[in-house]
Amino acid sequence: MARRQTDNNEFMAAARNAGQQLAAAFQPVVPFLMQAGASMAAYTVGLTGAQVAGMALRVSCATPVAGPIGGLLGVGVASAMAGQASIKCRQYLKDGTNPLLHPWKGVRTDDLIVDALLGVALFKVMGGRFRSVMPSDLVKVGAIARESLPAPSVEYATPASRIELRRLFSRDGCHHCGTRRGKLIGDHMPPNKHMQQTVGMARRSLLRVPFVKPLASALNIPITPPRQRFYPQCESCSQKQSSAVRNNKLRMVFHETLHRGGKSQAWHFAGPFLGLRHYTGTVGGTSSTATSNRGGTGYQRRS
Ligand SMILES: [Zn+2]
Structure with a gap:
């Protein structure tokens, strides 16, 4: 009985010693x-x-x-x-x-x-x-945006473009908020409504004046609207963006602070x-x- 007690005491002392050494090491x-x-x-x-x-x-x-x-x-x-x-x-x-x-x-x-x-x-x-x-401003290219695809028209993305956009969405997330969850939207940037306004204004005004187009081109002044591109976007940002464009209002969204993505x-x-x-x-x-x-x-x- 006494021997067992001594063994126990020795074991406890060894364990305490090992614990102290571990604590000292860490x-x-x-x-x-x-x-x-x-x-x-x-x-x-x-x-x-x-x-x-x-x-x-x-x-x-x-x-x-x-x-x-x-x-x-x-x-x-x-x-x-x-x-x-x-x-x-x-x-x-x-x-x-x-x-x-x-x-x-x-x-x-x-x-x-x-x-x-x-x-x-x-x-x-x-x-x-x-x-x-x-x-991020919802009617502009978002804070998370890294890569985009050319958007040849105001139509929805083609199946081939959607495959590429899906890859960008899973890699970088929504270009406005950074989420990788939910439905993917191919977001036209600049938005279609803004493009139509720009084109309309340009046609109505400057481009009708003779020689303006060749002169601007010779001076390297861009007078045609910028080409649109597709960015990966989430459904929630897309819905908020639609109302911001429709009402012509500044609408901003928060994005993930330490977002995983990019170079x-x-x-x-x-x-x-x-x-x-x-x-x-x-x-x-x-x-x-x-x-x-x-x-x-x-x-x-x-x-
Ligand atoms: Zn989003």
Whole structure:
């Protein structure tokens, strides 16, 4: 009986020891993963917030100048948020301070600026498109649009075109909202009604004046309407688009923030990349490298 008790005690001690060794082995990974996760979450929230701001200010991905600038500012803010989330997470791991109690305490302007600038550069280098951060305008080419097919007429897509559009829809999703679910629509861009208006206006006015057409062609001035193309679209966006075109109203839709598709999705990870800029590899100030306490924030950084 006594022997059995001793065996049990030895087994428990060995298990405890193994557990401690495992915890010690994985301990450095936990802050790394937590900081990466916090910055990824903050980055996604920031980019979604930029899309909400675009919607409120009526700036879409197709708005000239304001669209790309809005996207660039959105990426900058989201990147600064990603950096701060990582710093707050590190502080929490170090001293258990709840970062939500004093969210602005210890926030350093130079961190915000450097993260925002680095984030904008990383976003571009990693294949992001600034205008695609903004919501989609349903009567223009959407934020998710990557590839399209020529649309020879205002008629519906031919069976051969539909096969190709189906491939684009499953690869990239609806060009306005990004969904890959539901019925596929071959969306004419520009919309048929806009084309008819453009053609009508052109015929009524300029093109009837003698020599205008050859002169414009000689000067390389486009006077004929742009050729239409087919983009893959979902049924819901198609219905909303019909009413927007019919009523001649600006109608915008949200798209998936971190959409899977296109040439590169590496930019999804620009946020965690920035967050890990603030990873020191240690928790509790036990770093073997020289550290400095900057700006009275209490956190430490590898110098
Ligand atoms: Zn859609």
